Each structure stands twice: as structure tokens, then as C-alpha cells.
Amino acid sequence: MKTLIKCGKLFTAKDGSVLENAAILIEGNTITGVFQAGEVSEDGCEVIDLSGRFVMPGLIDTHLHTAYDGKPGCMDSQINALAGDFAFMSMVNAKKDLLAGFTTVRDEGSYGFVDVSLRNAINAGIVEGPRMVVSGRPLGTTGGHSDSHLNPDIYGATTMGLISDGVDGAIRNARYTLKYGADQIKLMATGGVMSIGDEPGAPDFTYEEMKAAIDVANSRGKLSSAHAHGAVGIKNAVRAGITSIEHGMLMDEECMDMMAEHGTYLVPTIVAAYNIVKNGDSLPKEAVEKAKLCLENHGRNLELCRKKGVKIAFGTDAGTYFNFHGLQACEFGLMQRYGKFGVAESLLAATKTASEMLRMDGRVGTIEAGKLADITAFCESPFDDISTMERCVFVMKDGVVYKNQ
Numbered sequence: 001m002k003t004l005i006k007c008g009k010l011f012t013a014k015d016g017s018v019l020e021n022a023a024i025l026i027e028g029n030t031i032t033g034v035f036q037a038g039e040v041s042e043d044g045c046e047v048i049d050l051s052g053r054f055v056m057p058g059l060i061d062t063h064l065h066t067a068y069d070g071k072p073g074c075m076d077s078q079i080n081a082l083a084g085d086f087a088f089m090s091m092v093n094a095k096k097d098l099l100a101g102f103t104t105v106r107d108e109g110s111y112g113f114v115d116v117s118l119r120n121a122i123n124a125g126i127v128e129g130p131r132m133v134v135s136g137r138p139l140g141t142t143g144g145h146s147d148s149h150l151n152p153d154i155y156g157a158t159t160m161g162l163i164s165d166g167v168d169g170a171i172r173n174a175r176y177t178l179k180y181g182a183d184q185i186k187l188m189a190t191g192g193v194m195s196i197g198d199e200p201g202a203p204d205f206t207y208e209e210m211k212a213a214i215d216v217a218n219s220r221g222k223l224s225s226a227h228a229h230g231a232v233g234i235k236n237a238v239r240a241g242i243t244s245i246e247h248g249m250l251m252d253e254e255c256m257d258m259m260a261e262h263g264t265y266l267v268p269t270i271v272a273a274y275n276i277v278k279n280g281d282s283l284p285k286e287a288v289e290k291a292k293l294c295l296e297n298h299g300r301n302l303e304l305c306r307k308k309g310v311k312i313a314f315g316t317d318a319g320t321y322f323n324f325h326g327l328q329a330c331e332f333g334l335m336q337r338y339g340k341f342g343v344a345e346s347l348l349a350a351t352k353t354a355s356e357m358l359r360m361d362g363r364v365g366t367i368e369a370g371k372l373a374d375i376t377a378f379c380e381s382p383f384d385d386i387s388t389m390e391r392c393v394f395v396m397k398d399g400v401v402y403k404n405q
């Protein structure tokens, strides 16, 4: 079956330009061409009229957590919840992401491998959701970002993560995670904001531990990512060959130079720190102070990263406290406000660049012949009002329409 989408404005994400009055031709689930309206016959096509809309590729959120819903305490609930509870929660959250325009997402850490099961269920057509790249259980260290309890009767982490001390521990848990179907190894390279008792600036893993885990990922052709705020942890992860640095809120200039040189991606997740600061009254004081420090540094650093040529992919950490699924597109506005990103630059970070980082650029990320038909639309042009990205009105994934308002 052929589908023709008429576009008032079209951002293909091949570059930063906007085409006027274009048309996208789709056969089955694949884009077969982009034309000027009137250049292509409508005969035999189902026509979708988005001539009053701004059309672009499906968005890609490269950092979120489907197992968590953004309610305060949701990440601490693992001690009292079953894997099935998280599975249902993940299914609902993933659908919200899809309907907000995110047709591809990377889950940066889940519970009980429910992200793997959800990815498989979506791919099999059992439930509706975005195309998923998943981490399974992240690897962390004793007392690090994953290890958030002081109960002597519990061994291991109660929040997401596998305690992986030493080179042998890192190798074993990297293999274990891949055995259960993860697409990548996620490492907690430094302390975090919401984890009480650790320091975002301090390294958790050693270089040797990270190198061992990343080597396992590389040997299987998988991605790797590191939750990392402080400079030492970032440098260790970059030298060890990590695909992406997540957050990176306390980096120094040497980190930026190394990332540019190694081609390491940065996923800024500004909205995660922003929401913790904004809703500070109801959260632990220690966490809010850490978030404030991170956010102040982040604005300055992001501008410098861009000047130095660090590749930046869009990601939000949706699911963390007050950072709700389906509402994460406010990150586009925050990229402008804190990092002085241009509009086209932020849209490319959530399409072309994100697809390259996930090594999916042969299939998604741009609107051009041969790519899968992942297409979104917005009422206005984000070049006039970036907040329009928070009001997605059309979603097609894999040639199937999930939303058309």
C-alpha cells in the first residue's frame, strides 16, 4: 500500500534546512521518496494531509527509563514491587513516549530485564510502543550510584543496577546483562544526584573495571554508555572506549577535548536536573543542592562542548523524579536556554545525530528514500516557537499511524 503525506513544512534532518510544500511517498513501512507537492501523483495513494503542519522524522530520546514514572520515590520502590509491576508500568510509559513523538528510545536502565521483554513485545506487535534500544540492568559499584541502601540483610542493589566490583565482577555482569538480551552495557561511572551519600564528581568505577566491561560490549558489537558527572570518571570512560557520556554535568575542558577527539557522544539530559531544582521543596536537600551545582555548570559546559565539536545526542532521563514520560520534549527549550543551541541543532540532536549514535542511521533518523517511515508533526514551526515540540499532533512509526489530531 502507498501513502502520500503532504507537508506544509518539512525538516528531513539530512541537514538543518526546511522544505516548503513537500510530499513524502511511503510504500508499506518504507519511505520511497521526498518530492515537491504536485510532482508526484496521488493515484492509488492514501493521502495524509499535513499541509498546515511542521513535519519531521520521529524523535529519538536516547536516555530514559521506561520502568519509572517520574513520581518521587518511584526508583526506590523496587524493594517492595514485583518485576511484573514494573513491566506494566514500562508498557504504559513507553506508549506515552510514542504518542509524544518519540518513535525510538534508548532505555538507560531498568529492573528485572523488563525493558528487554518490552522491546521484544513491541517488536512482535503484542503491545504498542517506540522502537527500543535497552540496557537491562546497569552495572555499578559498592556504595556507588546503583547501591542506594544501608540494609545489612540485603546483598546487592535495591535500586536498578548490579554491583560489579573489580575487573572480574565487571566482566561477569557485562556478560550476564548481554545474555539476557541487552543491546548495550550501561555503567555508573560516577556518583549521582538522587543517590544519597555519593558524590556526582567522584568516580565509582576504576578505568580498568570500565575497560573490561566495555571490551565485552565491543566484542559483541554492542553499545556502551556511562552515567558520569565528574571529570575523572568521564575521562576514564572515554579512554576505555565508551559510546556515550550521560549527563556530564561537571566536566572540565580536557573532558571535552578528549570526547571530541574520540568521537564520544554527550547526552545532556538537562531536564533531569532542571526538574529536581524546580521541585526542590519536596525532595531531600542533599539531592537538590547537587542538582543546582550540576545545572549551573551544565549551561556553561554545553556551550563550550558545542564549540569544541563534541557530538551531542538528545536525551532526557524521563522517568526520574518529576521528569514525566510524554512531557520530556521540554528538553528542546532547555537546550536553547542553557546551552544556546540553535533550533535546527537541537532537532538534529534528536534525529540524525541520535540515530548515528545508536548505529541505527541506516534505518531511522532522517526522512529520505530507503528509511523506515517514522514521521512526526507539530502545529507550528519550532523555529517560531520551540515549545511546539511539547505538543506533538501526528505520529507514524514503521508506516503505522498512532496519532493524528
Ligand SMILES: [Zn+2]
Binding pocket: 063, 064, 065, 108, 317
Ligand atoms: Zn538515567
